[in-house]
Amino acid sequence: xxxxxAAEPAKVDPMYQFTIKPLAELELAGFxxxxxxxxxxxxxxTIVLFGFVxxxxxxxxxxxxxxxxxxxxxxxxxDMLQANxxxxxxxxxxxxxxxxxxxxxxxxxxxxxxxxxxxxxFTFTSHFTVTGVLALITITIVLVxxxxxxxxxxxxxxxxxxxxxxxxPLIFVIELFSxxxxxxxxxxxxxxxxxxxxxxxxVLSSFVIDxxxxxxxxxxxxGLPSFLLMIGICALEILVSGIQAYVFALLTVFYINDAENxx
Amino acid sequence: xxxxxxxxxxxxxxxxxxxxxxxLTFFVVGRGMVPKVMSTVADRDSQIAxxxxxxxxxxxxxxxxxxxxxxxxxxxxxxAQALVAKAKADAAAKAEKKLAAAQKRLDTKLAKxxxxxxxxxxxxxxxxEDVAVEAARDIVRRLAGVSVTKxxxxxxxxxxxxxx
Numbered sequence: 001x002x003x004x005x006a007a008e009p010a011k012v013d014p015m016y017q018f019t020i021k022p023l024a025e026l027e028l029a030g031f032x033x034x035x036x037x038x039x040x041x042x043x044x045x046t047i048v049l050f051g052f053v054x055x056x057x058x059x060x061x062x063x064x065x066x067x068x069x070x071x072x073x074x075x076x077x078x079d080m081l082q083a084n085x086x087x088x089x090x091x092x093x094x095x096x097x098x099x100x101x102x103x104x105x106x107x108x109x110x111x112x113x114x115x116x117x118x119x120x121x122f123t124f125t126s127h128f129t130v131t132g133v134l135a136l137i138t139i140t141i142v143l144v145x146x147x148x149x150x151x152x153x154x155x156x157x158x159x160x161x162x163x164x165x166x167x168x169p170l171i172f173v174i175e176l177f178s179x180x181x182x183x184x185x186x187x188x189x190x191x192x193x194x195x196x197x198x199x200x201x202x203v204l205s206s207f208v209i210d211x212x213x214x215x216x217x218x219x220x221x222x223g224l225p226s227f228l229l230m231i232g233i234c235a236l237e238i239l240v241s242g243i244q245a246y247v248f249a250l251l252t253v254f255y256i257n258d259a260e261n262x263x
Numbered sequence: 264x265x266x267x268x269x270x271x272x273x274x275x276x277x278x279x280x281x282x283x284x285x286x287l288t289f290f291v292v293g294r295g296m297v298p299k300v301m302s303t304v305a306d307r308d309s310q311i312a313x314x315x316x317x318x319x320x321x322x323x324x325x326x327x328x329x330x331x332x333x334x335x336x337x338x339x340x341x342x343a344q345a346l347v348a349k350a351k352a353d354a355a356a357k358a359e360k361k362l363a364a365a366q367k368r369l370d371t372k373l374a375k376x377x378x379x380x381x382x383x384x385x386x387x388x389x390x391x392e393d394v395a396v397e398a399a400r401d402i403v404r405r406l407a408g409v410s411v412t413k414x415x416x417x418x419x420x421x422x423x424x425x426x427x
Binding site for chain 2: 015016018019020022026028031032033034035036038039042043045046049050053054056057059060061063067070071074075078093094095097098101102124126127128129130133134137191195
């Protein structure tokens with residue numbers, strides 16, 4: 001599929017890292033559901049997340065470091081829901097926690113320098129098929145909760161209080177449009193942020209490699225500064241991993257709040 | 264951009280496996296484990312709150328006991344002071360009584376002594392009178408050769424002594 005891209009030697013293709021490669025061909029009802037490197041990293045993320053939370057299940061009265069770390073994350077999500085939605089937000093903790101931790105772990109696992117040992121990490125959150133599905137799940141929950149709790153009053157969400165009667169149709173269209181755009185902004189934000197960081201790292205690494213290959217002078221002028229910049233960008237990317245997971249979870253909470261409490 | 268170039272080939276696999284693994288995460292981790300972790304936190308919070316309440320109650324009890332002890336101590340002190348004051352007053356009264364008795368004894372002694380002195384003086388005076396009467400009769404007899412009776416002489420002496 002992507003062998004043509006990989007065939008060119010001595011050239012760093014910054015987009016190559018996003019290529020999906022099938023590891024085992026599978027088919028279901030006419031759809032190609034091959035187990036790919038992307039799916040493999042979803043599996044890794046699930047296992048690591050499971051292991052992480054399992055370490056926090058010792059239920060000790062005086063928690064150890066691990067248990068404390070897990071409890072920090074659950075309390076963090078719990079507080080976020082409590083602050084934005086109120087007591088009704090409690091029941092969304094499992095979903096928002098899963099979402100936040102799944103994205104966070106995927107982002108961070110995708111940054112691990114495992115390429116050094118020949119195991120190339122794949123950041124599946126840099127694919128809009130993945131972020132899009134997550135965004136659609138969130139919006140589905142918002143729609144289901146909204147119509148379940150408020151019925152047709154849920155459309156009141158698109159007409160803010162105090163809108164002059166003459167403006168209602170226009171405001172309704174604008175608000176509806178912004179609502180429809182929500183899953184796209186949610187999905188694209190995460191996908192673009194993750195892809196941009198990884199592309200930047202790859203481009204800088206090509207500067208390091210090509211600069212160093214061109215001799216000591218270019219290695220010193222281009223390669224070394226690029227390398228130092230890469231270290232900084234790596235730190236920044238770790239930050240972005242956390243922030244993007246947080247933003248995704250926070251926006252999900254805001255949207256669920258709209259459905260729970262309207263305005 | 265593989266995300267777009269491979270979209271048609273991979274979307275089914277991406278969506279399928281994401282639903283599988285995110286579903287696993289949601290049901291096993293989110294629904295299965297997170298509530299347990301949160302109940303641990305809630306249990307701990309309630310236990311801490313309960314412990315704090317017990318400690319607070321114990322402190323209040325200790326405060327109450329201290330206040331009671333202080334009150335008892337104050338009562339005891341007041342009682343002791345009253346006892347001391349009473350003993351002091353008793354001792355003072357007793358001393359006064361003794362002193363009064365002693366004074367009375369002294370007074371009677373003094374009165375007796377004064378009476379004795381007065382009597383002795385009177386006796387001495389009477390003797391002097393007698394001596395003076397005898398002397399006056401003797402002098403009169405020797406000078407005038409007249410014998411004066413004793414009462415007349417005594418009368419004259421008395422007159423002379425009264426006039427000094």
